[in-house]
Amino acid sequence: MVFQFHYLFEHLSALHNVWLAPVHVHHVARAEAEPRRAAAHPVRYARTVAQRPLAPQVARIGLPALGGLLVFGCYLLTISPHIGPKLSYDPLRDLIPVGSVVGYSYLLVVRNGIPATTMKEFVEHAKRNPNKLSFTSPGIASVNHMGMEHFSMLTGIKMTHIPYKGDSEAMADVLAGHVDCGFISFSLTAPQAKNGKLRALAFCSAARNPQMPDVPTTAEVGMPALVVENWTAAMVQAGTPTALVERYSREMIKTLFTPEVEERAKVLGFRPNPLGIEDFDAFLKSEVARWARIIASAKITAT
DSSP states (O other), X not given: OOOOOSOOOHHHHHHSOEEEOSOSOHHHHHHHHGGGGGXXXXXXXXXXXXXXXXXXXXXXXXOOSTTOEEEEEHIIIIXXXXXXXXXXXXXXXXXXXXXXXXXXXEEEEEXXXXXXXXXXXXXXXXXXSTTTOEEEESSTTOHHHHHHHHXXXXXXXXXXXXXXXXXXXXXXXXXTTSSOEEEXXXXXXXXXXXXXSSEEEEESSSSOOTTSTTSOBTTTTTOTTOOOEEEEEEEEETTOOHHHHHHHHHHHHHHHOSHHHHHHHHHHTEEEOOOOHHHHHHHHHHHHHHHHHHHHHHTOOOO
8 A cells, every 4th residue: 555645744844855665654644634634744755565474566665855844654763674675875874863653553353253352261162272373464574464473472372364355355364253363453443342243352552442441451551661662753964953953852742642543543443652752762763673583483585
């Protein structure tokens, strides 16, 4: 899927150039944009590439002129550096964090035929049936895939990975009973779980989602390390003046974290995540290290 953004964070685009990498902030950006569509400032520079894990375009993303603002999804910052193709930049060397924008967690869901209604029961069932269960993802090395690999490592279960071309296709085969489980986004799984078409076992997040308050978190079911979120962050090229970086950070929080955006985010399963420059820098470095360990342990490759 290609996310096409005609407008993004009008206030920020009026300040400076805004470039886009594959992100999942589309709906939240629209929540901020739509009330003022008539007065919107078009993004001056926007580059989108296929939201496909390991897409060749990923290797060709260039950096904008010094001071240009980039909006990244977590895949390009934390997973892609460890698994082909080679990037034209090093996220920790060539980029400076401005701050995080939004995040959203995944639900671990299972098809209705699985004899488990809790995470504990599912893990026990999987251990009794090594290599007989399958899990889905929207592609090799996607955040969903990496989360399931982490889950398998923490629990010692063994399942077969079946990658698809996107979340919708992955969800369809769980609903049809062709695949047993997966980490799938809240926006896709919530309606199906509420209608009883699949079973939600846990949110892979630190806090419960108010839209589904009865579904526990992975921490509550005994796996506090299994926090798997997709998030979006703003970055600038190394060498950008500190004063401009700080201004971006202030304006981003001012522009995005409004009651309208927060309400839209809740409906879609997003979580406004206003980490500032220093906090996000520490978080980013920890995530880069975490996914590097998991990729190495699971021996995940591009093919």
